[in-house]
Amino acid sequence: MMRGDVIQTNAEIFASASVVGGKESEGPLGNLFDLRDSCDRFGMKTWEKSESEMQRLALNTAMAKATVNANEIGTLFAGDLLNQCVSSAYGLQTFGIPYVGLYGACSTCAESLLLSSLMVSYGMCNIAAAVTSSHYCSAERQYRTPLEYGAQRAPTAQWTVTGAGAFLVRSADEEMPSDEGRAVVRRCVIGRVQDSGVRDAANMGAAMAPAALDTLCRFFEETQMRPDDYDLIVTGDLGFEGGDILTSLMRAEGYEIGGVYNDCGKMIYDRERQDVHGGGSGCGCSAVVLSADILPRVKRGELSRILFLATGAMMSPDSLKQGEEVLAVAHLLEIEHLP
């Protein structure tokens, strides 16, 4: 009895919302995000509480868009980058929704959407919600150095996105009235933890590319699909460095993805105009780009079938100090337009 790597689903992402900070709202996708705060504080006194507030605002906005109440949501999957995932717990506590806390680093957006899709596709609940976030200021002081220190960043370093995304998912069997097209999760692959051999915490893209490679190849091998069956293969967040590495690694495996490939960390900032070095990253990066830019294009039919992979680096500052390599994981969702 061997396992199949690809899990069938039939889940509609029927509402979503994005909340971002100042730098993100000045980027190329700036006017697509639902809520923006140029000072990144969202009315809170600490960066950690600001991040929690972004999660609360994101879920609240998604629920408002779809006129869904908290007691209609059966399960909430959430996670973030902070120690003990406190942005999620504190940000979402007041909703009173059954809560499954996740830790998948920057892969958590795909991880939470994947589990939400499973819950509704297999009839375990009617509506599931997925919420993830990251905040540049809370991440910098936890993972790197206090902002006040003004440390110089390596050319490959990625910029943690200040943002939160929330998604509401239900079975695609349900015929619900819809003015626009629908975005349906058809298949999923749960990632395997990969050891990249990279020890440089300022080069996460390189560390995570092998995880994206593993997940993509497992998907293509089992399904016999090819990269050109898709309008878009989008990772989050390999950035410029990791994205180039993934394209090369995939080519070596016989898959040419260059023509349809993009990365949420490349899409969210303007590389020339904004000083982001390797591109964006963080649980919030892929979440807000998916919600604000990619899903609307799928719903409108501009993208008829895509692969969305979020990659996460599963190390901690302490594990790196102890000489460990950066581990990574990548979860995949195949998302289709339905009229």
Place this chain on the structure above:
Amino acid sequence: MMRGDVIQTNAEIFASASVVGGKESEGPLGNLFDLRDSCDRFGMKTWEKSESEMQRLALNTAMAKATVNANEIGTLFAGDLLNQCVSSAYGLQTFGIPYVGLYGACSTCAESLLLSSLMVSYGMCNIAAAVTSSHYCSAERQYRTPLEYGAQRAPTAQWTVTGAGAFLVRSADEEMPSDEGRAVVRRCVIGRVQDSGVRDAANMGAAMAPAALDTLCRFFEETQMRPDDYDLIVTGDLGFEGGDILTSLMRAEGYEIGGVYNDCGKMIYDRERQDVHGGGSGCGCSAVVLSADILPRVKRGELSRILFLATGAMMSPDSLKQGEEVLAVAHLLEIEHLP
């Protein structure tokens, strides 16, 4: 469309293993654990690597008991208490099993078993695995003070268990040859994050009791079951303080659980002989007690039907410093003996 809180499952926990340190092996359940290391190091040079090694050993032992290979396991749910859940990622990476990282603090054992039970009950994979751990020494230096500091502990403080538990779960529909009885997960409840109003990090039991109350009451209300329908209602890890509070809170709601109630944090250490104050705690506590003591009694039919709830405190040292209250969550599994 209101949500139902109780999810039906039909999942057999068909193998498990427990790995513990010195203090746990000297406790009342000491000779029941599969692997023990009196120096808590498991051959590693850092406490964090020791904890990872315990996870690896636990899963390896459970797989060996059931003669299951890694490529037969479709999904691995894992988590721990360390920042960025590094014990799980590093400890389990070499198995190459599709990996879903969780963060539920000390509730992670129930969280991982619950998701494993859902995966196999609804046909998403044939075998799922759940692995969790905690380590006294890695937890003390991350959450409290370095061991060398020799800080005095409050009377209500709990002792983080050095231990890891692993569980293999498959659909209970499958008729597999078994010399002994079976332990089958029949129903589950996903916990809701509760705000206890407690700010004292040395009184986790009090902070987590309201979460156990909420989950238990939701289960009893929806199923119309009563406490005396069960041979055992066991929490992990409210300890002595939190256990007393839960019993009182339940009584106020009209449920008398005192006669069948116990707590993994009370069972694992000898209160008189071992200096543990409030009892044991940690992701590893409920995992090793469930694996080594409770499940074997269910399989033998000494316990015909039980409720297992693991409770987790969802704060971080930073969130407490910022004046936040301790949040908590409790996930529930109803486990039945089957001949």
